[in-house]
Structures are given as C-alpha cells and as structure tokens.
Amino acid sequence: MIGGGIILLLAHNWYMIPRLVRTVISLIPLLASQIFAFNVIIKKRWGFAVKESAALFLQLMILSSISLIAQIYHLPGDLEQLFMIWTFLSIPICYLLKSDLSFTLSLAGAVTWALFDRGNSGTAALYWVFFIALLPYYLAGFMKDRGSNQSLFLTWIIIISFCFSLAFSFIDIRMVDHGFWLIAYSAFFVTLYLLENEIRIDTGNLFKKPFLKAGSLGIGFLSCILFTYSWFWENAGIGKSGGTGKYFPAAAGIDYFIFALLILAPVFLLLKNIKKNPLVNAAHFLMLPLAALGYLYPDNAKYVFQIYSIVLSFSLIFDGVKKNKASLSNWGIFLAAVLIITRFFDEELSFITRGIAFLVLGLVFVGVNFLFYSRKNIRGLK
C-alpha cells in the first residue's frame, strides 16, 4: 500500500522541478526498496509478511522508476518493453526473498508482456523462457509440501497462467490450421483431470484438489457449452486459415512441441492409472479424441459433443452413486443442466423437448439425493 501510494504521488506530474533533480528523485524509491529488501535478506528473523512486503515494494518501485524516467524524457508508452524489462528484473526477487507474491506478479508480468507482444504481431516465445525460469521456485515449494497453503495457491496460479499462455501460444499454429487450439485446450484440461490420480492435494479447504477442479471445470465448460454450438466449429478444420497475421515457423515449432506434450501426457496418465476410476477417467479422456475428431470433421461435431456431455454427466452420476459421493453425482447433474440451459440459445429444440429434459433431470437430481439421504440414515441407524 505504501508502494502504491508513492507511485500515485509521483505519477502526478511534477513539471516545475528541474529535470536532473526529477531523475534523482525517481530513483530514490527504488533505492529505498532495495535497502529494505537487502535488510530483510541479511536479517533472517523477518517473517513471511515482511518478506512478501519487501518483495512487492521492490517490484512496484522498479516499475515506477522506469515509468517516471520515461515520463521525464517524454518517451512514447512502450508497455511491451516495460513489462519485458520488469518481468526480467522481477524473477530473481521471488527466489531471493522467497516470495509467492513476487512469483505471482512475475508470472502475471510475463503473461501481460506476451499479450502485448502478440498484439504487436510478435511471437511471445520469450514467455516460455520466463515460465521456465519461474518453474523451479514452484516445484521446490511443491516438493517440500504440496498440501501447504502457499503451494496450493501457486498451483492455482500456474494453472490459471497456463489457461492464458495456451491462448497466445497457439496463434502460430492457428495461422495455418484453425482449430488446433481447441484440441490443445481439451488435452490440457484432460491432463489436469487425470493428474488427480497421480498428485492428490486434499487439504480440506476450499481450494483443495486444484488439478481435479480445474480439469473438471475446463472439460465441463468446453464440452457442455462451447463445443455444443455450430458457430464454434464453423472455421475449424484442416487447411482453414485462422488469421491473416505473420506466421513465424520457429515460434510455431515451440507450439508444436507443447502440443505434442499435451497430447502424450493424458494418454500416458490414462494408461498408467487405467485401474483407478476406469469409468470416469475414460469418460473424461474421451473428450480429447472427440475434439480431434471434431477438428477433422467439424460439420457434426456439435451433436457429438451434445451426446458426449450426456455420457459424461451420467458417468459422473453413476460413479457418485457407486462410491456414495453426492458431490460427484451432483456435479454430473449440474453439467447435464448446463447442457440443457445452453440449449435455450439453440433454436433447434422445441420448448416441449426442453421442458421434458428439465423435468427428467430434476427427477434424477431428487432421486439421487434421496438415495444418498437414505443411505446416510441407514448407516446412522446401524
């Protein structure tokens, strides 16, 4: 907050002060934040909050100093370059001050830079260098205690950043093959879902099971909403160009490599854990070949995914009943409800059909939850 205040005070123009004095003043907050951070590093008695504050203060002051200097010399606003330099200077801070906030801001800086770079017809390939530079910090915390709040928080941050990075990463492939990104996103969410078999983070709080939750949400959103509309598949297919921008073969090479990893990962995870939850694992994995099929034959893809959504929903409902997990069954019912609700925006179904579907789904919801309630009561009586 103090850092933010200084930025706001200084950002208010200060034209009357001589130029050289202004340049010195603009460096003082950066120097102060560096002295503070250095003090925190050499005196190890400081706690978590002070370390995080020192890292945040330093990162904000780097940004403010460069911005103020740019203002003094009337430099044109090159935000892309500003974020690149800032991310580059910020990454070591998270390692030296062991700051999760610094990690998050650096990753956010890298994503922001990549978005600007894409906007300026760049390749954003440097994003992956930033990402790889940040990865050891996350992995060290994860290996140490994957169930800690910090580790859990960073896992969610990594997942969210990937959701963004896949979007700008697959533009190069899209320049020649529109629709590749939908297979990539399907593979990403299926991988996350199947990772739950390998890495279970069950801490008991709201943000537990990040891979399962993010994977389920992503698969649900794509298969029950986006992929069930015909407009979504209109431009998909081999050879259909997705853009008019410049095509960068080297950057596309990185994209193809990530794409290959994303395809192989869920296949490997499914085969390795075939015996664990075979029904739901297979039902979720099915999304990937279906997305690839939809990419090849986009004409009837929306119907395929409408049927798939029902299959996925019912597999979840049955698995929930089998394992006596109400949350699993209700998630299945919710996905089916989403499919039907989104059909209201689809002109092809009559109101009678939609009404019957809702009625059936409502009855399933009541029936399944009544079953769980009865089982609970019987267990209580015993």
Added chain:
Amino acid sequence: MIKTAPVIFLILAMIQLSVPMYIILSKEIILTAGKVFKFETLPVDPYDAFRGRYVSFRIANTIVTPEAGFDNDETVYALITNGTNGFSYFYKVRKDRPSGQDYIRTRIDYAERGYVTIAIPFDKYYIEEDEAAAAQSGSDHSGRGTNERAYVGVRVLGGEAVLEELYIAGLPVMQYLKRTNR
C-alpha cells in the same frame, strides 16, 4: 564466509538500477550533444493511466514516398531535412543505416502502394495534470488561422530522438501557459 543470497541480491540491485540509469544517461547524451530539429505538430488528446496527463500530438509530415517496398512494422531509417518554412520534415526512408546524414531509427506504421507512414517516437509531452488541458487546447488551435502555431524541439543523435520542448506560439509550453493565464 560470504553468504550467497546477499551478494546475488547486490548484483541484482545493480542491474535493477542500471536500467533507469541507462535510460537517463543515453537520453542526457542526446539532449546535450544531439542536433536540434523543429517539427510542426497537428492536434489530438488522451489519458495515460500509468504516467498521468500528457499532451498528445501528431507530427505534420510523416508520410514519405519510398524508393523501395516496405512492410508494416518494418524497421527503417527516416532521413530528416529542414524545410524553407523553418520546420524539419522526413523526406526519405531507407532500410540501411545512413552515414553523414541526419536520421532517426523507427518503424513503418502503415505501408501503402506509393507511400509509407512512419511511426514517430516523440508524440507525447508529459506535463502537470491541470496544465495538460490548457496546453492541449493551445496545441489544437495551431495552424488554424491563429498565431498559436505549435511545434516540438527534438534532439537527434545516432538515429535516436529525444523530445526537448513543446512550443506554442513560439514559447515553451509552460511560459506560454503563464503568459496566457491558462
């Protein structure tokens, strides 16, 4: 024994400081040793959340007829000369760095058959928030039958340009605002 973390941090701190220091030094060298050019401006305005208020303007002559084909965003060298009206203008764009001539390194903003528009690396003048609107108004009236003609003084050295001053009616913008009690 020397601890590694403080040493690494000191190196990092030096690098962090070197970035703004490099900008300061490189711009000061241009402002001290660079050749002065006057570019006439055309009006506009916005608000930059990162840096407060500024006066935004367009340079009067940014369209050049090229001798070769250029693409959008291509890096080019724009050659500068002084016109008979006392203002400078860009008269040529080249792909290779010129020698013995005045030029800036920039990029093609928009390429069309027969002409190109170059991006200008000095199109904003940062100023006191309250003064910006008044200055903008003065700048906007330039070249519309009034005497308040606006132009910018730019220093150029080695292909780099730094905006030195915005002038309205022949006065530096702050003096102009004082004189007109805006």
